[in-house]
Amino acid sequence: MAQKLANLLVSALTVATGVVGHGHVNNIIVNGVYYEGYDPTSFPYQPNPPIVVGWTAADTDNGFVSPDAYQSPDIICHKNATNARGHASVKAGDSVLFQWVPVPWPHPGPVLDYLANCNGECETVDKTTLKFFKIDGIGLLSGANPGNWASDVLIANNNTWVVQIPEDLETGNYVLRHEIIALHSAEEADGAQNYPQCFNLAVTGTGSLQPTGVLATELYQESDPGILFNIYTSPLTHQQRHSSWQCQHWRDEQQNFNGAEINVIRHNQSQFFLYHHYVGTCWHRNSDLVCYNDRD
Numbered sequence: 001m002a003q004k005l006a007n008l009l010v011s012a013l014t015v016a017t018g019v020v021g022h023g024h025v026n027n028i029i030v031n032g033v034y035y036e037g038y039d040p041t042s043f044p045y046q047p048n049p050p051i052v053v054g055w056t057a058a059d060t061d062n063g064f065v066s067p068d069a070y071q072s073p074d075i076i077c078h079k080n081a082t083n084a085r086g087h088a089s090v091k092a093g094d095s096v097l098f099q100w101v102p103v104p105w106p107h108p109g110p111v112l113d114y115l116a117n118c119n120g121e122c123e124t125v126d127k128t129t130l131k132f133f134k135i136d137g138i139g140l141l142s143g144a145n146p147g148n149w150a151s152d153v154l155i156a157n158n159n160t161w162v163v164q165i166p167e168d169l170e171t172g173n174y175v176l177r178h179e180i181i182a183l184h185s186a187e188e189a190d191g192a193q194n195y196p197q198c199f200n201l202a203v204t205g206t207g208s209l210q211p212t213g214v215l216a217t218e219l220y221q222e223s224d225p226g227i228l229f230n231i232y233t234s235p236l237t238h239q240q241r242h243s244s245w246q247c248q249h250w251r252d253e254q255q256n257f258n259g260a261e262i263n264v265i266r267h268n269q270s271q272f273f274l275y276h277h278y279v280g281t282c283w284h285r286n287s288d289l290v291c292y293n294d295r296d
């Protein structure tokens with residue numbers, strides 16, 4: 001009976017607040033400068049919404065992109081996204097903070113960040129030409145079933161996430177694609193929920209790093225081992241913070257990375273879990289840095 005009442009109460013609250021999806025990035029902060037994002041829950045209803053650094057998208061319900069849309073343009077920068085009309089100025093090496101609303105984020109899952117060079121103005125670039133490379137990707141941090149996920153770090157930081165723009169990134173205009181993947185229903189086909197959020201950055205730097213990327217429509221597949229799985233029962237291995245561009249860097253230079261012994265290990269889903277297939281990935285396994293490149 002108590003459980004029934006609790007369920008009823010939850011339904012009532014859900015109806016009352018009209019919650020369907022789970023959020024968007026309200027703003028970013030770079031070097032103490034606040035840049036407003038695109039608010040999909042209010043801007044569509046304003047006659048003259050402000051010019052912001054966040055891409056326009058049709059997620060008026062604060063909702064998500066489903067795995068069955070991974071090969072559609074909606075996965076690039078969310079549903080029916082169109083270019084942001086503004087951009088934030090960033091120096092290579094700066095950190096970007098994302099503020100998600102509403103607080104708190106409700107679901108476990110990874111947090112990922114990608115960049116794509118616009119090769120021109122991001123305000124007018126054709127989004128279907130953008131090639132993304134990952135600069136940050138965190139999944140499971142400790143424990144299992146469900147364990148402690150990147151999303152828990154975000155929640156503990158009042159729904160914020162910080163990513164560093166690579167220090168040696170080449171000067172240029174980039175789309176920063178920040179994404180949470182909610183996995184609470186991922187055991188069902190098309191049960192994972194992707195929340196991609198895009199921002200225009202004008203990056204200045206002295207470096208020459210230009211990683212190759214892939215089209216967003218090639219990032220994920222519906223049945224990927226980190227997308228279709230039961231977070232509450234499946235065996236997991238830990239994944240720590242890594243930067244794929246460092247991996248790329250190492251591969252380019254054929255040097256050891258940070259003096260650590262590096263094992264380049266081919267695709268092995270049973271041993272190495274989660275996101276190894278996302279566009280060049282490195283992470284620590286025991287004391288080794290393990291690197292993959294794309295879908296080896």
Ligand SMILES: *[C@@H]1O[C@H](CO)[C@@H](O)[C@H](O)[C@H]1NC(C)=O
Binds near residue numbers: 058059079080
């Ligand atoms: C996206 O655009 C298409 C074509 O105009 C439209 O049918 C669809 O309803 C739009 N999606 C959303 C979520 O607004």
Ligand SMILES: *[C@@H]1O[C@H](CO)[C@@H](O)[C@H](O)[C@H]1NC(C)=O
Binds near residue numbers: 026099101158159
């Ligand atoms: C947490 O984030 C919300 C939403 O941006 C903000 O209103 C609130 O002041 C923040 N709380 C703290 C303690 O920073």
